[in-house]
Amino acid sequence: MLKFILASRSWRVKWSLSLSLGLAATLGAHAQTSTPKYSNEFLNLGAGARSLGMGKVQASLATDATAGYWNPAALTNLQARYDGALMHSELFSGVVKNDYAAFAMPLDDKSVVGATLLRSGVDNIADTRALVNEYGQIQYDRITYFSVADYALLLSYARKLGPEGLSVGANAKLIYRNIGSYANAYGFGIDAGVQYNHKGWRLGLTARDITTTFNAWSIDAEKFKATTTPNEVIPTNSTELTLPRLIIGIGYQFKLPAQFTALVATDLEATTDGQRNTLISAKPVSVDPRVGVEVGYRSLVFLRGGVGNYQKIRNFDQQQQWKGQYSLGAGVAFSGLRVDLALSRLALDQSASVNSLIVSLGYGFGSRAGGLRSTN
DSSP: OOOOOOSSHHHHHHHHHHHHHTHHHHHHTTSSEEOOTTTTGGGGSOOOHHHHHTTSOOTTTOOSTTHHHHOGGGGGGOOEEEEEEEEEEEETTTTEEEEEEEEEEESSSSEEEEEEEEEEEEEEEEEOTTSBOTTSOBOGGGOEEEEEEEEEEEEEEEEEOSSTTEEEEEEEEEEEEEETTTEEEEEEEEEEEEEEEETTEEEEEEEETTTOEEEEEEEOHHHHHTTOOTTOOOOOOEEEEEOOEEEEEEEEEEEETTTEEEEEEEEEEEEOSSOOSSSBOOSSOEEEEEEEEEEEETTTEEEEEEEEEEEEEEOTTSOEEEEEEEEEEEEEEETTEEEEEEEEEEOSSGGGOOOEEEEEEEEEEEEOTTOOOOOO
């Protein structure tokens, strides 16, 4: 990949992270078509502090504009005439910026449309290859900067079917990935979803990338030649495929004394891109189970928690044990405004995880008949 002479430790940290964001491009550069593991993984970071505070358990629970991301069929649960959501989070001590925006509105009493925009990237990466001039002198004004970023636009449609509580939905997914002026990719894919609500029970199924989402990479080979070694392979134009992912969710909402409510749910996320380090791990399919809970008071104040992403980790004494990622969250909702906070990626061994504070805002206005009554 690109070899830059980085002038400081902070630049080296940023560059290593940018490489991981552009890893799919490198893997795809050695073959005309490839199906790398974790392709388009930025689309699986999550959306909305409510869901992230519950361990990313949301396939059966979403009742607002975030449903376009988690399960497009759940858009029919929309409780307001118009609904929007915004989120900003930072990963790796703020180096990686993750932004999300969504909007949804009903077309009639049975149909809902929505749009979701996501961006994840590392900005202001220093290119110091020209730092030293032809006289061997350092010139800091010769440093240039670039970004590595991934973008996605999801256009959603959901519709209620004949049986009460049953809905279906789909996303048309447009992807743009960029590594400065060195490479970029355009992609397209389709997600589909089903949801069924009955007497407090909520069932959801999301099938992401059901058409096998593709990214067509365009590489500027001339940009790579200046920094490659004699035997190094220069990347070429290629196509990268993202294999399907299935998420099955089930939740139940019930009332507690003194106007308290509780919502308990679990998701099973199955990947098909090879064996992963998950609780259920096999070559054709790996499954990551997640559990989340939300306790609310008078539909105004909420406390949340979740657990998932269990992996077998090797300790310093070379023994392996299972460790999971935990999350906590809180939220308030009044007059259509929703403010949610989440502290995600908590681990029993704090040295093995970096915690992230996530904030999201949501706002729904205008009454709508037929939306799902919920605790948020």
